[in-house]
Amino acid sequence: MLRFSTAGESHGEALIALLSGLPAGVPVDQEFLSHELWRRQQGYGRGGRMRIERDAAHILSGVRHGKTIGSPIAMQIANRDWKNWEEILPVETGDAEKHKPVTSPRPGHADLAGALKYDFPDARYILERASARESSARVAGGALAKMLLRELGVEVLSHVIRVGQAELDRPYVWQDLVDLSKKETILLNCIDPEAEQRMKGEVDKVLRTGDTVGGIFEVVTHGLPPGIGTHTNWDERLDGLLAQAVMSLQAVKAVEIGRGVTAAESIGSAVHDAIAYAETEDAEKHTRFSREKNNAGGIEGGISNGEDVTVRGYLKPISTLRRPLASVSFATREVTKAAYERSDVCVVPAAGVAAEAMVAVAIARLVLEKFGGDSLRELKRNFDGYREQIRKF
Template identity: 80%
Template sequence: MLRFSTAGESHGESLVALISGLPAGVPVDQEFLDHELWRRQQGYGRGGRMRIERDTAHILSGVRHGKTIGSPIAMTLANRDWKNWEEILPVGEGDAEKHKAVASPRPGHADLAGALKYDFKDARYILERASARESAARVACGAIAKLLLRALGVEVASHVVRVGSAELSREASFAEIAAIAQREDVLLACVDPESEARMKAEVDQALRTGDTIGGVFEVVVHGLPPGVGTHVNWDERLDGLLAQAVMSLQAVKAVELGRGVTAAQSPGSKVHDAIAYEAEPVSEDAGKFTRFSREHNNAGGIEGGISNGEDLVVRGYLKPISTLRRPLASVSFETRETTKAAYERSDVCVVPAAGVAAEAMVALAVARLVIEKFGGDSLRELHRNFSSYCEQIRAF
């Protein structure tokens, strides 16, 4: 089984990423890994921390001569800001006078709930691990998963469909969405310049008023054949696994598969994707898996917990960042008196970055199911099994 885990704190020495269960022989492109990490740091509305960090994945094990070797891959991502925090957050006892307490919890963050859970008298240690800085390690793991999927012809990309009340005004093709990853100026990662300009105005308004703003990103998986995931057990459904993967990201408060939200208020005749059949055989060159086709993709590529051959479409709804430059009311941990919430250097809008992190989580979830279904200790074996299955469903 494909598994991954992360360790590290926001202002610690480094983040650590560990991923295991990959077959041997997957090409690992260091430039691609670092570009994925760079993408997570971009976007209009990011804060000062992103001017300090220059994330790069330092691979310690599991990759030799540019390919996976079947053993666990360990990576570190150094925090450049650590030099400013060494005496504040030492591993040893250190000087208590230099500790920088988070003395009043921020509404919307893990501060208070975590302090109560772990019996801390301030929220510093909660903040350090709960921070979205941790998602950089997930992006590193997700980049490896993307490279595995790419070797099978499966691609994962994301774009922003809403910031505040400004929304993308048209449908986007996968080619348009995938092209965002190659931009030098990510801005708000929207495929439509006019819609992006309206989104930018929303961020500017939040910045002027000392506020923050959320939005909606969409992750699309292109090239996945039908049959990934299953209906037979609740914890093996593709839709459930994708929802958990994206919901686990910091600040994501809702997940939508396909047109799930609008489907809830529409008649079935307007929701379900009618099925057609083409008499002519399907060739691999056509990029199709079966003779069955859909006019629409309201289901988001999933029916009954199983991929149906259409693009997987997953949306994440991101709440505004909890740290405000005009802090909300809170309570002092020490005196229990009303005060303002603590302020930590933060962003105004992170919707594009959240989309990149969600790409990683979706890629990891899909790669896990692909490995489970097709098996193989080497990429060559996995590819052979995958290709054989695709031939089978083309002939169905």
């Protein structure tokens, strides 16, 4: 059973990613891990915090001589901004005069609901943990899940398909995402340069007005064989697990599998993917069966069907505004302006990278549950045997 959790606060000393259940023998690519963290920090519209941090994962346990050893893996990502907050958020009692309370909760954030739940007189502790800064630890854990999956020929990437009213309006192939992931600079992580410039224009609008903008990212899993997930129990369906994984990210308010949204307004014959069969086996395919289209997003009945698995996350605009909305003071109960914490204007590309991590963790967990194995060699043997089984079906 693959288990994954994070710890840490936005302005605390560090973030921690803890991953247990990876088999022994998985090669750990530190350069890839660092690059994944770098990708999360990029994108037009990021705030001042990203100019402070230089995220790097320090592996504390579970990896020796470049490979996993089967024990829990702990990683630490230091917060460089901690030096500015040591006296504000000390572990010990500290000086109350130096505390920075948040006494006017931000609409759209966890501030008010969290303060009520945990009985805090202000929202400081709530926003520290609810912050999307936590997603850097998710990306670190997801990078290790990706390393496992790519040993099996499975890869996970993302791209941005919409920012505000600007949308990608042309089809793509997997290679487009591969080429995009190799770029040395990231603007808005869109495969089409013209669409990307329109998206940049949407960010520029809100930069001028003190507002924020959301959008849609898509995560694609390539190379996954049929049979991952099951229809037999509600909590074991692949689509349900992926929806929960992506929805768990900060600011994601809706999740779509394949063409799920437009399918609801279409007729069946225009939605369901006709099945084809090739007598000649393609070495790159798991099975001779294929779909003419992929409206289902690679999942039917809660089970992967061998096509690319596509998941879209709908990201609301960031709730911290430079021109704050109305709020209410905790202390006086009077109308006031919401608190302002240094923040981003657009984080859609970064959210896509974080969603890649969550999708990779969810799929790696199901792969390990299905094929087992305490070592990578045992896992590969089981996985290859299953591939051969479905090829001969």
